[in-house]
Amino acid sequence: MAETAQAPVVEEVKNCPACKKPLKKARRFYRNGAYYCNNNCFKKAQATAKAEAPKEAKAVAEQASQSDKNPQTQE
DSSP, rough: OOOOOOOOOOOOOOBBBBTOOOOOOTTEEEEETEEEHHHHHHHHHHHHHHHHHHHHHHHHHHHHHHHHOOOOOOO
């Protein structure tokens, strides 16, 4: 019988969401469903997310006000 050769399973290299550096297995910081380099990178990512949240909320509110001004009739 011939055995089929399987390719070795290579783990995908993951990068830190804050600084984009490759993560090493020995030095990973897990918070909120993601791996970071360290606590400092985690805090940077949280600050960035907090800063972007008001901008997104403002954009959604503007879209809602535009749709209220121009209601489309559905028949």
